Amino acid sequence: MQGKVSSAVALITAVGLLGIGAGACTQEGKGTQEGAAATGVEAGKFDPKDISGVWTRNPQSFNKDAPPCPECREPPGGYGFGVDVPPFTPEGQKRFDANITGKGFAPDSKEALANPQLHIGRRRGVPPGLANDPQATCNPDGIPRLLLMTPAPYEILVTPERVFQFFEWTWAHREIWTDGRVLPEQLDYVPRWFGYSTGKWEGDTFVVESFGFDDRSWIDIFGYPHSDQMRVTERYKLRDHDTLELQITVNDPVIYTKPWVSEVKVNKRVAKADLAAGGWSGLQEDVCAPLDEVDIFNKLVRDKAAGIKAE
Amino acid sequence: MKAYKSIAAVLLAFVSLQVAPAMAHHGSNISYDLSKSWEQKATITKFGYINPHPIVLFDVTNKKGEVEHWHSEIVTNPSRMIRSGWGKIRSEAALKPGTVVTLTLSPAKAGGFSALITKITNDKGEEIITGN
Numbered sequence: 308m309q310g311k312v313s314s315a316v317a318l319i320t321a322v323g324l325l326g327i328g329a330g331a332c333t334q335e336g337k338g339t340q341e342g343a344a345a346t347g348v349e350a351g352k353f354d355p356k357d358i359s360g361v362w363t364r365n366p367q368s369f370n371k372d373a374p375p376c377p378e379c380r381e382p383p384g385g386y387g388f389g390v391d392v393p394p395f396t397p398e399g400q401k402r403f404d405a406n407i408t409g410k411g412f413a414p415d416s417k418e419a420l421a422n423p424q425l426h427i428g429r430r431r432g433v434p435p436g437l438a439n440d441p442q443a444t445c446n447p448d449g450i451p452r453l454l455l456m457t458p459a460p461y462e463i464l465v466t467p468e469r470v471f472q473f474f475e476w477t478w479a480h481r482e483i484w485t486d487g488r489v490l491p492e493q494l495d496y497v498p499r500w501f502g503y504s505t506g507k508w509e510g511d512t513f514v515v516e517s518f519g520f521d522d523r524s525w526i527d528i529f530g531y532p533h534s535d536q537m538r539v540t541e542r543y544k545l546r547d548h549d550t551l552e553l554q555i556t557v558n559d560p561v562i563y564t565k566p567w568v569s570e571v572k573v574n575k576r577v578a579k580a581d582l583a584a585g586g587w588s589g590l591q592e593d594v595c596a597p598l599d600e601v602d603i604f605n606k607l608v609r610d611k612a613a614g615i616k617a618e
Numbered sequence: 619m620k621a622y623k624s625i626a627a628v629l630l631a632f633v634s635l636q637v638a639p640a641m642a643h644h645g646s647n648i649s650y651d652l653s654k655s656w657e658q659k660a661t662i663t664k665f666g667y668i669n670p671h672p673i674v675l676f677d678v679t680n681k682k683g684e685v686e687h688w689h690s691e692i693v694t695n696p697s698r699m700i701r702s703g704w705g706k707i708r709s710e711a712a713l714k715p716g717t718v719v720t721l722t723l724s725p726a727k728a729g730g731f732s733a734l735i736t737k738i739t740n741d742k743g744e745e746i747i748t749g750n
Contacts, residue, residue, distance in 0.1 A: 591700065
């Protein structure tokens with residue numbers, strides 16, 4: 308099973324690189340047709356600044372008939388920030404070593420041994436019960452981690468002075484100010500899990516700059532650290548009406564010796580009809596509540612799977 | 619023939635990829651030995667339709683006639699379940715305590731009565747919860 312998944316991922320990555328996946332991805336599916344029809348967009352014509360909508364990296368989670376999107380997929384091991392990890396500073400290495408992840412491949416697994424090219428961050432997973440992932444006790448994921456979740460969608464809502472993002476996973480939101488303000492050189496207030504953000508259009512690209520982060524969040528599921536000096540740049544660009552590309556850059560000289568640029572994350576638009584579930588339509592309230600996750604799941608299932616005896 | 623094999627490989631890749639992210643999200647590939655799996659008749663004792671990890675507790679009678687109390691999770695979550703037609707009412711009815719089902723399980727690497735459920739089949743032989 309694991310071998311099949313691993314080789315399947317490798318194969319599909321190759322397919323995506325050949326560009327076959329890109330062709331498949333741009334076909335009109337049921338969901339995308341409805342999405343386009345709902346906003347009156349004709350094929351081939353779209354407003355490059357119309358980024359409002361619900362976006363996912365796995366359209367088939369919402370519509371089984373939607374074309375698969377292999378280019379939305381990621382390298383083996385899971386959905387992370389990027390595979391081209393810059394060298395750590397000594398402080399960065401210390402914090403990276405202190406973050407113990409329950410994701411990626413176990414060090415002695417077939418997948419880890421078959422993918423020695425992957426950064427060690429994707430090959431050091433332990434059973435989640437033995438990890439120290441802040442998410443496992445329902446602490447906020449923060450930015451950029453929350454942007455990397457899949458298939459959980461996020462919604463973008465553009466208003467005159469702010470752009471909002473609403474995330475299904477953890478039912479979180481952030482605000483990006485577009486009223487012309489600039490980020491301070493130094494922040495003298497409570498650090499935020501989601502940072503303080505401003506945004507502006509550079510041509511057809513929406514560029515978001517963020518600063519003022521709480522350094523307890525991880526950059527992604529693999530436990531890559533950041534400091535409270537991290538600055539994040541997000542670049543959103545519509546390739547077509549139903550395809551939103553996102554590339555993120557982390558600039559954190561305390562942790563990394565040079566800026567870390569993510570791969571382009573390809574998101575597909577989810578039509579309203581495809582969000583319908585359980586007699587309701589919209590994002591699910593995918594809250595991580597400690598009463599469920601910590602008191603029930605972790606105790607009854609996660610910890611037992613890691614061999615931890617109940618107290 | 620070669621072409622058929624290629625097509626089959628691509629299809630397998632697409633199908634497998636639907637499973638891979640869930641595995642990665644839950645860390646299931648680390649806690650559980652997915653290279654091993656077996657089918658098991660089981661009696662549900664508790665089902666929790668909770669976010670983000672539904673739980674299933676079940677009893678198994680072993681060859682010695684002893685009852686084992688197992689703890690498990692399913693490779694899906696409520697937001698995915700509801701979108702594939704498995705809402706709370708239908709799911710809880712299908713897995714109410716006392717229901718006998720056939721589970722496909724992969725064991726926890728740490729041992730014990732702990733497993734990952736990859737498939738659930740009801741007494742009519744229909745795949746439930748885990749299927750679409």
